[in-house]
Amino acid sequence: MTTVTTVLGLLPMALGFGEGAELRKPLAIAIIFGLLFATVLILIVVPVLYLLFENFRGTPDLQRVK
DSSP: HHHHHHHHHHHHHHHOOSTTTTHHHHHHHHHHHHHHHHHHHIIIIIHHHHHHOOOOOOOHHHHHHH
């Protein structure tokens, strides 16, 4: 949720409205894409890599309740 609010808050700055926008626009774009990349990395890539390494080791990835 923090990432979403930050991205939405930086959106007007990234669109380049107002005085001095040529200086602020690249910074806003870099922050937005950095946050989105980090969020995807943490929420998708890291858990997938964890499951792949656990399956490669031969240990069960989740305890199954019957």
